[in-house]
Amino acid sequence: MQSAFDLKPVGVVRKSADDVRIEIFDEYQDALLGLDGFSHIYVLYWFDQNDSAEKRRTLQVHPRKDPANPLTGVFATHSPQRPNLIALTLCKIESILGNKITIEEIDAYDGSPVIDIKCYIPASVKDADVRLPDWVGN
């Protein structure tokens, strides 16, 4: 596959009846040092179930698949249909053991390829400075 940038999975989402985990591949386990100091992480994964030319060409959607919400550009949403199929989601860590991060929940399918993990540091944006369109509150 010809790609502008070399993007590879670093782990995988695993969901079972018992728990929800991010399993980082062994070769990247050293990148988890100190992660246990954080309560939350950003998980970036790839919407691999949508990796078709058609879904990547989708530039406008009705947010949350609700036709009552106005047609909106995908860059103004977190839609799983977008030019680059990057998902960004905030997760609460329950425990870390070796290369396995057990998390509270994640809006991903079992088997989704994880492409990055970043620590969560709360934004210094004041609530009063945040503006949102009406559909967000619906």
Next chain:
Amino acid sequence: MQSAFDLKPVGVVRKSADDVRIEIFDEYQDALLGLDGFSHIYVLYWFDQNDSAEKRRTLQVHPRKDPANPLTGVFATHSPQRPNLIALTLCKIESILGNKITIEEIDAYDGSPVIDIKCYIPASVKDADVRLPDWVGN
């Protein structure tokens, strides 16, 4: 380039003495519809200046390049050295005109390739539930 996933730039960071802009390529401009309803965006860009095998092999760093901070896995930081060179940063929108999003500031170089834009919706995480290691407050 052989890549697991096809990742392509959708725009570019432009910095001048006058302003800081995200310029979205014409073919993706329709994805901006409704973005003007938001005050802030997540900008995802590619640390293209670090796109070497050596920097992508770096799994542990001293956060903020401060040797006083403990050696930490890159997944527990926002380091620009990491297996996949994805940067995630929150920006305040000043104005949007056509395919140009003028923002207050961004911690990126002029010319950095933009790979995604997502609307910012504040996290529903309570401050009391957030845990951070000491180096974050240093």
